Amino acid sequence: MTQHPAPPLPPPKERRRLREAAALTQAQLASQVGVSRETVRAWESGRTSPRGRRRDAYARLLAQLAEPAPSEAAADGAPAPVAAGLPATAPVTGGPPVLAASPPVLTLSQGTRGEDPDRGDGPGNGRETGPGDGPETGRGSGPEREPALLPAVAAPARTPAPLTPDQAFDALYAFCAPALVRQAYLLTGRRELARESVERAFQLAWQRWPEVAVDRDPAGWVRAAAYEYALSPWHCFRPRYRHPEPPPANASDRALLDVLLALPPPYRRTLVLYDGVGLGLPETAAETEASTPAAANRLLHAREAVAERLPELSDPAVLHQRLAELASAERLRAARPPAVRGGSERRARFWTRAAIAFTVTLIGATALTLRTAPTRYEPPVPPGETVRGVPPRAAPGPLSERELELRAKLREETVTGPQRLVPEPG
Helix, strand or coil, rough: CCCCCCCCCCCCHHHHHHHHHHHHHHHHHHHCCCCHHHHHHHHHHHCCCCHHHHHHHHHHHHHHHHCCCCCCCCCCCCCCCCCCCCCCCCCCCCCCCCECCCCCCCCCCCCCCCCCCCCCCCCCCCCCCCCCCCCCCCCCCCCCCCCCCCCCCCCCCCCCCCCCCHHHHHHHHHHHHHHHHHHHHHHHHHHHHHHHHHHHHHHHHHHHHHHHCCCCHHHHHHHHHHHHHHCCCCHHHHHCCCCCCCCHHHHHHHHHHHHHHHHCCCHHHHHHHHHHHHCCHHHHHHHHHCCCCHHHHHHHHHHHHHHHHHHHHHHHHHHHHHHHHHHCCCCCCCCCCHHHHHHHHCCCCCCCCHHHHHHHHHHHHHHCCCCCCCCCCCCCEEECCCCCCCCCCCCCCCCCCHHHHHHHHHCCCCCCCCHCCCCCCC
């Protein structure tokens, strides 16, 4: 049997660059090749390399992305999508293309995790069908199935204008906010606090939009901010959050929520990220600011605590499904993007004015101190001391008879007259 040499592949960084240049996410490219998103991530990071038919399909796909496509306009004058059956993506201004123009079906998990990066998606690997998966992809149909290839990229007649910051923020909010509210509800068990956490995280993202827009994972940036606010221990001192909210109506949902809230916050966050959102263990460890072994231990202890009280959830696939059902059971709605942007701008104006007022007050107090402070050293007045050795001051005593006669004579004489001026002859 004749063996054909394996087709060459570009370096891992070039693979990712070609995918981002075509405005494709890892999940969309994985659906075209017939593998999982984690497999594409492993190929782009250089941890593994494709083999066999998947290597041929991946090499042809990258070759098509690298070739300049002819300029063809769509029939209706709008830019054609880069792949059939996939939503067109809108790049964030100044950053990699990570947003979808039409958000997918809202579920708890926005990405799935494969057990083996080199293994395709079959019915036994526990992978849930993602938003971009359709019946035409034919995942898990067998080893003889030829992986679907990406058709030639059709460039539009003219380059569309880049998104404005408002449009990019609104697209990110529409894509992430509904799922983040449900994830925050699993962390806190409070509907109002979940909405507030997501709204505050997006307000912070809008204040730091130049930084968030060029981040490699804007959704992860906002998710980390929302989780930090939701798990803050200071909420217990707020009057509105001192009393518990009504629990879910379903008894099984109440039991699962009680088990989650009984976990320590780091364990609860790790469990939601890994078994709920579907992040890998290194990504979960990075987002929780822990080492990979520490994150693995937290995950194991959290699963043991859940399985101890709810034995039917000992299977991770069942636990993932129940977390998604619990998050979707509550009617949680996020605010509108313009309202979030307006609230962020009002908060920024308030704190700016507060900082200006504090600075003016500090300057005025400093000026008043400089104006009223003495210009030279004034020694303090020493305390008084008792003087010893001085005789006490005596009062005059009674008058003698001679002094009494003299006083009476002086009173009898006239005050004015020559008698007082001329002496009497003696």
